[in-house]
Amino acid sequence: MSERGGSGHGDDLLASVYAWTVAERRLVEGSTAAMAEELGCAEKECQDAVDVLLARHVLIAGPAGVVAASPDVAIAALVGPRESAHREVEQELMAERGRTAQLRARLAALAPVYSDHVREGATNGVDTITDMHAVRALIADLTATCETEIMACQPGGGRPPAALADALPRDLALLRRGIVLRSLYQHTARFHLPTQAYAEAVLAEGSQIRTVAEIPGQMIVIDRRVAFLPHAEHETGAIIVREPSVLAYLCRAFEQSWNLGSPYQTGPSAAHMAVAEIKSSILMLLANGLKDDVIAKRIGLSVRACRGHIADLMEGFGARSRFQAGVIAARSGQLEPSAPQ
Known part of the structure; x- marks a missing residue:
C-alpha cells in the first residue's frame, strides 16, 4: 500500500485501522494480529495501513x-x-505581476514618443531583429494585446505541425475575445492534413481563411499598426514596420490578394478547383521561362510534385517542352486569370 493511500477499500481499511487504534488506545507488539482477525483482513494489510497512518x-x-x-x-x-x-508563492506571484505591470506601463509610455518621431520622419519606422527568440516574444506580446484585427500571409504548403499546435490555442483565444483573424494560404495548403485540422478548428470559431495560387511572402499585420516581414539575410530574423505609409501599402497588398482568394474548403470540388488554379499558375510561370525549382517554391509545392504537374500539362497540350506548353496555353487563352470564388 502506498503512503498516499487510495480510494475505496484502501481508504476504508485506513479508517477502520485508525478507529480500532482509537478504541484500543494503543498498539503494542502483537496488536496487528488481533486487529486483522477483528477486521477480517490479512495482518500484512493491517501493518501496511498502520505504516501509512504513522x-x-x-x-x-x-x-x-x-x-x-x-x-x-x-x-x-x-x-x-x-x-x-x-501563500508565500501566491504573494510573490502577485508582487511579480505588479512589478511586471509597472514595467509594461513605463515602457508603453514611450510608445507615443516613438510613434510621433515616426510620423515626423525622425526615424524610418523600420526595426530589424535578427534573434529568433526576440522575434517570437514580440509577436506573442503584440498578439496578446491585439485590439481589433490580425492579417497573416502564410506562403508554402501546409505549416509545420509544431507551429500549428502552438498557434491553435492562441488563435482560438483571440477569436473568442472578438479579434478578427484573416489568413491567406496557398492552394496547396488544402491538401495538408495538419493544416486542414487547424483550419477546421479556427473556422468553427469565426476565423477567415482564403487561399490563392501565389503569395509574395510571409507577413503578419497586427491592428494595422505594426507589420512583421521576413529578413532577407537572417532566416530567423524579421523586419518590424511601423511607418504609416508602408503599413498602408502592405495592407492594400493584403486586401488585393484577399479579394482574389477562394474561401478555404476541403472536399472533391474544392480540391478540383485548387488543382485547376495551381496548374494555371504553373502554365503562366512556364510561359515566363522559370525553372522547376523556382516554380515549385512560388506555388508552394515540392519539386517532385511540381514536375508531376508539368508532365501532365505537357502531355495534355502535346508539347515537346515546358516552354512550349506555356506558349500553347497562352495562345489558347488558358492563362487568363480566373474570377475569385
Missing part, C-alpha cells in the same frame, strides 16, 4: 507503543506548512 501523523509511535492522535495534529504537521508555502 506517515500521516495520525498515529504516533512512542515508548509505550503506537497511539492515535487527533487529525488536527496531522493537519498542523503536514498540511499547514504546505499551505503557508503556497
